[in-house]
Amino acid sequence: xxxxxxxxxxxxxxxxxxxxxxxxxxxxxxxxxxxxxxxxxxxxxxxxxxxxxxxxxxxxxxxxxxxxxxxxxxxxxxxxxxxxxxxxxxxxxxxxxxxxxxxxxxxxxxxxxxxxxxxxxxxxxxxxxxxxxxxxxxxxxxxxxxxxxxxxxxxxx
Amino acid sequence: xxxxxxxxxxxxxxxxxxxxxxxxxxxxxxxxxxxxxxxxxxxxxxxxxxxxxxxxxxxxxxxxxxxxxxxxxxxxxxxxxxxxxxxxxxxxxxxxxxxxxxxxxxxxxxxxxxxxxxxxxxxxxxxxxxxxxxxxxxxxxxxxxxxxxxxxxxxxxxxxxxxxxxxxxxxxxxxxxxxxxxxxxxxxxxxxxxxxxxxxxxxxxxxxxxxxxxxxxxxxxxxxxxxxxxxxxxxxxxxxxxxxxxxxxxxxxxxxxxxxxxxxxxxxxxxxxxxxxxxxxxxxxxxxxxxxxxxxxxxxxxxxxxxxxxxxxxxxxxxxxxxxxxxxxxxxxxxxxxxxxxxxxxxxxxxxxxxxxxxxxxxxxxxxxxxxxxxxxxxxxxxxxxxxxxxxxxxxxxxxxxxxxxx
Numbered sequence: 282x283x284x285x286x287x288x289x290x291x292x293x294x295x296x297x298x299x300x301x302x303x304x305x306x307x308x309x310x311x312x313x314x315x316x317x318x319x320x321x322x323x324x325x326x327x328x329x330x331x332x333x334x335x336x337x338x339x340x341x342x343x344x345x346x347x348x349x350x351x352x353x354x355x356x357x358x359x360x361x362x363x364x365x366x367x368x369x370x371x372x373x374x375x376x377x378x379x380x381x382x383x384x385x386x387x388x389x390x391x392x393x394x395x396x397x398x399x400x401x402x403x404x405x406x407x408x409x410x411x412x413x414x415x416x417x418x419x420x421x422x423x424x425x426x427x428x429x430x431x432x433x434x435x436x437x438x
Numbered sequence: 439x440x441x442x443x444x445x446x447x448x449x450x451x452x453x454x455x456x457x458x459x460x461x462x463x464x465x466x467x468x469x470x471x472x473x474x475x476x477x478x479x480x481x482x483x484x485x486x487x488x489x490x491x492x493x494x495x496x497x498x499x500x501x502x503x504x505x506x507x508x509x510x511x512x513x514x515x516x517x518x519x520x521x522x523x524x525x526x527x528x529x530x531x532x533x534x535x536x537x538x539x540x541x542x543x544x545x546x547x548x549x550x551x552x553x554x555x556x557x558x559x560x561x562x563x564x565x566x567x568x569x570x571x572x573x574x575x576x577x578x579x580x581x582x583x584x585x586x587x588x589x590x591x592x593x594x595x596x597x598x599x600x601x602x603x604x605x606x607x608x609x610x611x612x613x614x615x616x617x618x619x620x621x622x623x624x625x626x627x628x629x630x631x632x633x634x635x636x637x638x639x640x641x642x643x644x645x646x647x648x649x650x651x652x653x654x655x656x657x658x659x660x661x662x663x664x665x666x667x668x669x670x671x672x673x674x675x676x677x678x679x680x681x682x683x684x685x686x687x688x689x690x691x692x693x694x695x696x697x698x699x700x701x702x703x704x705x706x707x708x709x710x711x712x713x714x715x716x717x718x719x720x721x722x723x724x725x726x727x728x729x730x731x732x733x734x735x736x737x738x739x740x741x742x743x744x745x746x747x748x749x750x751x752x753x754x755x756x757x758x759x760x761x762x763x764x765x766x767x768x769x770x771x772x773x774x775x776x777x778x779x780x781x782x783x784x785x786x787x788x789x790x791x792x793x794x795x796x797x798x799x800x801x802x803x804x805x806x807x808x809x810x811x812x813x814x815x816x817x818x819x820x821x822x823x824x825x826x827x828x829x830x831x832x833x834x835x836x837x838x839x840x841x842x843x844x845x
Contacts, residue, residue, distance in 0.1 A: 295568070296569060299569060302487070302506060303487075305502070306491060309491055310490060313493070347612045347616065347655075347658065348655035348658045349658060349659055352651060352652055355648045368646040368647060369648065371648075404496075408498055408499060408502050411502050412505075415502075415506060
């Protein structure tokens with residue numbers, strides 16, 4: 282799938298699940314001092330919402346992400362401690378914070394680094410995104426498609 | 439307990455099974471390549487990821503990896519079965535080359551095809567859905583119809599799912615459908631207020647509300663999925679012409695008595711959309727066909743019913759755009775012309791295969807004309823007619839492939 286700056290992007294649950302778990306693994310290894318590889322984090326940002334953190338607000342979010350992606354993000358953010366977004370503006374504000382942290386990590390040249398608790402928090406967010414993406418995948422593959430999992434000519438199971 | 443050991447054990451069992459399958463005799467190498475990719479990109483990669491977090495004190499990350507492993511096992515095990523069944527001699531190998539050529543015409547030369555005979559009454563596909571299996575199209579046709587080439591046009595619908603993804607049509611249709619869904623919400627706002635108890639709230643006040651967004655998301659999800667199905671029907675129709683309509687009625691008519699699965703339009707609706715597209719493409723169709731389908735609506739609560747109605751209104755207004763998309767994508771496909779296969783009809787009615795068929799759709803359109811003519815093959819019993827016709831179709835396809843390869 283191609284991503285154009287500021288254009289609406291439909292993201293598959295599988296892509297979001299794969300990228301968010303790989304980002305979480307990279308962050309886990311950073312926390313443990315095993316590696317400072319940030320490519321999986323950049324890959325997550327590029328695939329999901331192609332906007333710089335400072336430009337993310339409710340209106341722009343609704344332009345670049347479809348209702349389903351917003352719903353997945355809303356559920357992920359709501360599962361974080363003390364996060365209860367009620368509106369798309371609330372949600373955008375919180376996503377902007379996480380995205381700012383991702384950008385810091387993925388821009389190696391400016392020496393951007395985060396402290397341990399910040400890394401843990403954004404790792405938790407990646408895991409929350411992964412969990413919600415998996416829920417979408419489960420709905421699509423297990424609930425809607427039944428045992429064979431494929432796309433059928435008719436939806437009878 | 440972190441389930442990591444169990445996950446590793448399950449993964450190794452799958453890898454061992456892939457090794458056994460790899461020893462099978464495959465008629466085409468695409469199936470073997472699929473196995474290799476599944477092995478490296480899913481199961482071996484999974485063991486690598488588990489290895490990277492093995493020493494981590496974070497149980498949540500391990501838990502997520504193990505959950506993902508379970509879902510991926512669920513998703514990919516049927517693919518392994520599909521690949522195994524692709525080796526079954528029940529499948530008509532003559533149709534592989536023309537279907538592969540058709541797939542590559544729309545998806546690119548790197549496309550790979552795995553054809554299988556499935557124990558599922560519905561033709562099915564795994565259409566480029568897996569990141570890990572790029573360029574792979576899996577098409578399964580019902581095992582009990584493996585001797586009936588007349589249903590092959592339905593493979594056009596299944597191919598349509600891959601085209602839908604390959605051309606990024608979700609990106610095109612999502613904003614269109616969302617706009618139409620917003621319009622539908624606006625025009626039925628009092629009803630939405632009634633079913634949700636949101637009296638006295640305007641649509642503008644709710645537009646940034648995440649709970650309202652969830653309803654919009656639900657309606658959008660259903661609308662997009664149904665739009666994909668309609669696209670696939672119209673794509674199959676454009677490629678295969680009236681034989682698509684005939685095969686559709688053969689397998690699905692008059693419906694199942696009851697509607698299931700919100701992600702599929704009602705069959706009657708599908709038939710009426712197929713007819714709309716057929717009229718646009720100049721393909722003959724039976725205008726009364728939708729009324730011959732019988733379906734009772736499924737049970738659902740008021741909110742779900744309302745959201746479904748919103749989705750369906752948005753889709754109905756989008757059918758011209760779907761037809762336009764299919765027209766653009768199929769611009770290299772000759773427009774429907776019955777004279778292109780009239781000589782094949784003559785040959786089949788005389789019980790002989792023929793040359794100069796030109797294309798798989800020509801062969802199948804001719805086959806359906808011959809099949810529906812009661813005079814074809816005279817007094818031969820009906821089931822024998824299908825067998826004879828099938829042999830003529832496969833032989834004609836063989837001749838066609840020879841002509842294509844030697845030109």
